[in-house]
Amino acid sequence: MAGAGGGGCPAGGNDFQWCFSQVKGAIDEDVAEADIISTVEFNCSGDLLATGDKGGRVVIFQREQENKSRPHSRGEYNVYSTFQSHEPEFDYLKSLEIEEKINKIRWLPQQNAAHFLLSTNDKTIKLWKISERDKRAEGYNLKDEDGRLRDPFRITALRVPILKPMDLMVEASPRRIFANAHTYHINSISVNSDHETYLSADDLRINLWHLEITDRSFNIVDIKPANMEELTEVITAAEFHPHQCNVFVYSSSKGTIRLCDMRSSALCDRHSKFFEEPEDPSSRSFFSEIISSISDVKFSHSGRYMMSRDYLSVKVWDLNMESRPLETHQVHEYLRSKLCSLYENDCIFDKFECCWNGSDSAIMTGSYNNFFRMFDRDTRRDVTLEASRESSKPRASLKPRKVCTGGKRKKDEISVDSLDFNKKILHTAWHPADSVIAVAATNNLYIFQDKIN
Amino acid sequence: MEFKLEAHRIVSISLGKIYNSRVQRGGIKLHKNLLVSLVLRSARQVYLSDPCPGLYLAGPAGTPAPPPQQPGEPAAGPPAGWGEPPPPAARASWPETEPQPERSAVSEAPRVGDAVPAATVTGVGDVPQGGEADAAEAAWNRVDGPRQAAAGEAEDPAGGWGVFPLGSRAARRPCGCPLGGQDPPGTPAATPRAACCCAPRPAEDEPPAPPAVCPRKRGAAGVGGGPASCPAPGSTPLKKPRRNLEQPASGGEDDDAEEMETGNVANLISIFGSSFSGLLRKSPGGGREEEEGEESGPEAAEPGQICCDKPVLRDMNPWSTAIVAF
Numbered sequence: 001m002a003g004a005g006g007g008g009c010p011a012g013g014n015d016f017q018w019c020f021s022q023v024k025g026a027i028d029e030d031v032a033e034a035d036i037i038s039t040v041e042f043n044c045s046g047d048l049l050a051t052g053d054k055g056g057r058v059v060i061f062q063r064e065q066e067n068k069s070r071p072h073s074r075g076e077y078n079v080y081s082t083f084q085s086h087e088p089e090f091d092y093l094k095s096l097e098i099e100e101k102i103n104k105i106r107w108l109p110q111q112n113a114a115h116f117l118l119s120t121n122d123k124t125i126k127l128w129k130i131s132e133r134d135k136r137a138e139g140y141n142l143k144d145e146d147g148r149l150r151d152p153f154r155i156t157a158l159r160v161p162i163l164k165p166m167d168l169m170v171e172a173s174p175r176r177i178f179a180n181a182h183t184y185h186i187n188s189i190s191v192n193s194d195h196e197t198y199l200s201a202d203d204l205r206i207n208l209w210h211l212e213i214t215d216r217s218f219n220i221v222d223i224k225p226a227n228m229e230e231l232t233e234v235i236t237a238a239e240f241h242p243h244q245c246n247v248f249v250y251s252s253s254k255g256t257i258r259l260c261d262m263r264s265s266a267l268c269d270r271h272s273k274f275f276e277e278p279e280d281p282s283s284r285s286f287f288s289e290i291i292s293s294i295s296d297v298k299f300s301h302s303g304r305y306m307m308s309r310d311y312l313s314v315k316v317w318d319l320n321m322e323s324r325p326l327e328t329h330q331v332h333e334y335l336r337s338k339l340c341s342l343y344e345n346d347c348i349f350d351k352f353e354c355c356w357n358g359s360d361s362a363i364m365t366g367s368y369n370n371f372f373r374m375f376d377r378d379t380r381r382d383v384t385l386e387a388s389r390e391s392s393k394p395r396a397s398l399k400p401r402k403v404c405t406g407g408k409r410k411k412d413e414i415s416v417d418s419l420d421f422n423k424k425i426l427h428t429a430w431h432p433a434d435s436v437i438a439v440a441a442t443n444n445l446y447i448f449q450d451k452i453n
Numbered sequence: 454m455e456f457k458l459e460a461h462r463i464v465s466i467s468l469g470k471i472y473n474s475r476v477q478r479g480g481i482k483l484h485k486n487l488l489v490s491l492v493l494r495s496a497r498q499v500y501l502s503d504p505c506p507g508l509y510l511a512g513p514a515g516t517p518a519p520p521p522q523q524p525g526e527p528a529a530g531p532p533a534g535w536g537e538p539p540p541p542a543a544r545a546s547w548p549e550t551e552p553q554p555e556r557s558a559v560s561e562a563p564r565v566g567d568a569v570p571a572a573t574v575t576g577v578g579d580v581p582q583g584g585e586a587d588a589a590e591a592a593w594n595r596v597d598g599p600r601q602a603a604a605g606e607a608e609d610p611a612g613g614w615g616v617f618p619l620g621s622r623a624a625r626r627p628c629g630c631p632l633g634g635q636d637p638p639g640t641p642a643a644t645p646r647a648a649c650c651c652a653p654r655p656a657e658d659e660p661p662a663p664p665a666v667c668p669r670k671r672g673a674a675g676v677g678g679g680p681a682s683c684p685a686p687g688s689t690p691l692k693k694p695r696r697n698l699e700q701p702a703s704g705g706e707d708d709d710a711e712e713m714e715t716g717n718v719a720n721l722i723s724i725f726g727s728s729f730s731g732l733l734r735k736s737p738g739g740g741r742e743e744e745e746g747e748e749s750g751p752e753a754a755e756p757g758q759i760c761c762d763k764p765v766l767r768d769m770n771p772w773s774t775a776i777v778a779f
Contacts, residue, residue, distance in 0.1 A: 091480075099479035122479060169764045184483055234484045253484055286463055286499075287490045293484075342457070343492065344466055349485050 015449035016384060018398045018436055019140060022076060024051075024061070025444035026153035027389065039427055043107035046431040049438055050117060052102025052447055056086040058119055059170075060130060061445075075436070077447055081130050083172040086121040097124050104189050106198070108211070116175070118198060122185040125200055127176035127211065136166040141386035146188045181207050181217045188238045192247040208262075219266045221250060221260065236351075237320050239306075247272075249299070249306060255279075255292035259309055259319065274309075275322050277315065287339040287348060293426035300360040301432070307363055309354040312336060314365050314375065329375045329382060332367045334405040334416045343382065347421045358433045366425025367413065370441045371401055387425060387446040398448065443451045460500035467493040 001159040006419050026035065034055025049061040052311050061191070062080035089098040099122055108116040115133040139161040184203035189405040191198045200207050201222070206221035221238075225231055241247035246262045256269035279292065292309035299306045305326065308315050312333060315325035332350075335342060342348040347368070354365040366372045375382045384401045391398060404413040435450035470489045474481050 094480070096480035099480055185479070185482075231487065234487055236484065253487060286460075286492050286495045289495075290488045293488060340463070343463070346470075351486065428518075 003340065010223050018435075018437070018448045019451055020392050020394065020396045020398065020446070021436070021449045022446075023389070023392050023417040023444055024059075024077075024079075027444075030443040031443045032211055035443040037443060037445060038101050039103065039105050039428060040429040040438050040440045040445065041105045041107060041117075042429050042431055042438070043117075044109050044432060046433055046436070048080065048107070048115060049429070049447075050105045050107065051438075051440065052085065052105050052119055053443075054099075056084055056088070056100030056121065057085055057104060058085045058102060058105065058117075058128070060115075060170075060172075061189040075434075075449075081172050083128070085119045085126060085128065085174075086124065089123070091123075105187055106189050106191050108191055109195055111195070118189050118191065120186050120189050120200065123179065123182055125189060126174050126185070128172050129175045129177070130170060130172045133169045133171055134166060135163045137161040138164050138215040176211065176214050178209055178214050180218065181209075184234075187236060188250075190238060190240040192240045192245050197245075199240060199248060201235050203234040205315055206235065206238050206248075206250060206268075219345075220262060220266070222267065222269060234293050236306055238252075239297055239299055241303055242301060243303045249297055251294035251297040251308055253293040254289070255294055255310060257294065257297055257306070257317065268438050273319070273322050275325075277324050277328075283336075285339060287343055290343070290348050291336075291339065296353040298354055298356060300356050301358060305360065307354050307356065309352050309365055311348060311350075311352075312356050314363060316363070316377065327375075327377065329363070329373075331365055331373050332403070334369075334403055335368075338416065342421070345421060347424070350424055350426060352424075352426050353428065354429055355430045357430045357435075364428050364430060364437065366428055366439070368421050368424050369419040370423040370425055371403075371437055372425045372428055385448075387441045387444070387448075389444075392446075395451075397451070456499050460496040460498075463496035464500060467496065584681060 015312075025037075032055075034053060034057075035050050036054045038054050039050075039052040042048070043050070047063045049060050049063075051061075055060075058080045059079060061077035063075045063077050066075060068250050078081060085102055086100040088100045090096070091098055100117050101121055103122065103124060104118075104120050106118045108118070108127075110116075113302040114129050117128050117130070119126055119128060138145070139159050139315075141150070141155060141158055141161075142152065178200070182200065182202040182205070184205070186200055186202045188201040189198060190201075196212075197208055197210050200209065200217075201221075204222065204224040205219055207217040208220045209217045220234070223233070223235065233252045233256075234250050236246060236253055238250035241249075248262070249257055249259045251257045255276065259273035259275070260268035261272045262268060264270075264272060279288065294308045294310050296309040297306060306317050306319060308317065308325075309331075312335060313331055314329045316327040316329075318326045339348060352366050354363060356363055361378050362376045363373055364372060364374045370387045371384050372387065373382060384403070385398045386401050399412075401420070402410075402413045404410065404415045409415050423442060425439055425441055429438045431437065437448050439446045439448065467489050471493075474486055474489075539638060
């Protein structure tokens with residue numbers, strides 16, 4: 001695979017030219033709510049790309065092997081498997097409908113020919129096994145080719161079934177269902193580096209599971225106050241450290257991140273490290289608390305840094321420095337003066353995710369108007385790109401976009417008031433090794449590659 | 454004045470969101486409702502502390518608190534950080550950052566928040582009519598009582614709010630005009646409801662008084678919510694609310710908001726009133742439903758920061774209870 005052989009992954013910012021590769025999903029203007037993509041995740045090798053949508057479905061794309069006869073299909077992603085992961089449910093006790101929307105998908109490291117992933121909605125986590133079947137057994141004794149059972153008394157001779165090749169079939173089967181452990185809405189799941197356990201976090205609690213055990217989970221964080229009237233913050237995201245299986249972080253709606261060590265106590269209510277940037281009092285507004293709420297937290301691949309996303313910015317933290325972030329990147333500062341309107345139309349509650357590239361030299365996050373932003377940490381440059389059908393010609397380079405914040409609008413710039421706030425990019429994913437990115441724009445999944453790749 | 458309008462608008466929008474969250478698929482989202490309640494608290498604070506005599510026209514109590522408070526207060530330097538327990542002097546420093554003093558009018562806001570969740574608990578179907586509406590409206594009168602009392606005290610609600618006006622002013626002016634150029638239709642009528650939400654609790658304690666406050670209610674309420682998303686001049690806003698109430702709602706909000714906005718204000722008051730009465734009888738921590746997915750009232754969450762007098766404290770508790778129940 002071109003580019004995969006390179007040692008360090010190329011930076012994603014401005015050093016490379018991002019080109020359109022593919023777009024998945026319907027083109028209709030009328031988007032069914034169930035088709036809205038709600039999570040995107042590459043697997044550990046990057047060969048598989050999973051998406052979950054609001055309708056509870058999971059679609060997995062597989063990267064095609066490079067083919068000499070089709071040199072232009074440089075590692076295209078094609079549908080590998082589609083299955084219904086979660087169905088809408090009803091909690092009769094509380095008279096609440098449980099949405100089937102897939103909140104998160106996390107792949108397990110591959111240990112055999114099959115692939116495993118965890119998918120979760122608000123209440124239930126499921127472990128899915130995706131396996132290929134390319135052989136079929138024929139010549140059963142007790143049933144004929146149609147599957148109908150034979151009468152045992154009619155069998156006069158026995159034969160050994162033989163395996164015959166068949167068209168490749170990809171099956172997804174639920175192997176574990178982890179249910180009834182969360183009172184509030186699950187916002188995160190994270191597989192541990194020990195490959196045996198994983199955590200699931202809801203608004204007030206984090207539970208630790210063993211992948212083999214579904215009827216028990218350990219509660220490791222509980223921030224529910226004795227009196228709910230005293231509630232001031234909720235958990236918004238949680239993740240295990242990529243290498244240290246005893247360490248995890250969780251972020252809060254107050255803009256704080258807590259790092260916990262499971263060795264210190266069974267219940268990790270007391271953090272080992274506390275990351276918070278003091279607030280700038282001069283930028284106070286009605287909505288300061290909302291925009292400081294962290295919507296996503298991600299460790300770097302190295303495990304030395306982590307990144308947090310709040311409404312207007314992305315911050316990179318050094319795990320060894322709790323007092324302030326290492327870097328702060330403004331995603332769409334021009335929205336600061338529009339917070340009231342964004343509050344009215346609920347956009348201020350949008351939860352943007354963020355991701356690292358394979359070498360941790362660049363980070364990416366989404367914005368509105370189908371824009372997404374990349375920040376190159378080495379060169380300190382950033383770029384705004386757009387995922388749109390207009391710039392969807394094969395291998396067409398993406399042109400950097402610019403939002404005009406005031407004064408005279410230059411050509412090709414777009415003014416803040418013209419931004420389409422219904423076109424939001426909340427979910428993005430970066431290939432773990434190559435310069436390939438997947439960007440979810442409502443119901444469409446865009447895949448971009450860099451030219452060199 | 455403009456801050457008050459903006460704050461009022463935000464209060465009504467926030468209440469609308471809390472109200473709508475009842476019917477959203479997937480159940481009540483704790484995180485979002487928590488954030489909305491924080492905004493509600495901020496807006497309520499600003500709204501009640503912004504002294505605009507013009508807004509409380511023809512009110513029995515007149516202005517909630519005498520503006521002269523501010524000049525007499527000694528400057529105490531920058532207020533404590535947002536959310537930190539404020540030293541008593543911190544409040545005095547507010548005048549430095551904001552011409553108008555921050556009056557710790559916690560009395561009104563709690564009821565505002567209370568009413569909405571309370572309504573949701575009992576269900577919109579329980580729309581008591583007639584007499585209760587009178588009681589609720591009458592109770593609205595009494596809002597001024599505790600508010601005045603509270604205003605006179607050296608209150609310091611949820612400290613650090615002192616910094617708030619400056620920042621909010623900066624934030625509010627530009628964002629006074631919504632992106633779409635249009636106010637959400639829920640605003641005009643929502644504000645009367647917001648204002649009237651204060652009614653229910655006092656109604657519990659006192660016999661009904663003549664419902665003469667209606668015009669004032671609408672006047673005060675509508676000011677904040679009218680199309681004057683940018684600050685409106687002093688006298689004209691009085692006329693606007695009535696016009697807004699009569700006009701059909703312009704697009705934008707969903708059906709739920711539309712329903713709320715055009716609903717009978719008195720009905721809304723009575724809804725909240727009746728719901729509220731049930732909650733008041735229960736223990737403060739209980740609430741109507743001890744569901745796990747409940748919202749909570751952060752207002753009561755910072756005990757160290759609220760130096761309120763008794764009536765205000767009494768107001769706070771039921772509101773939080775209502776939100777919990779909600």
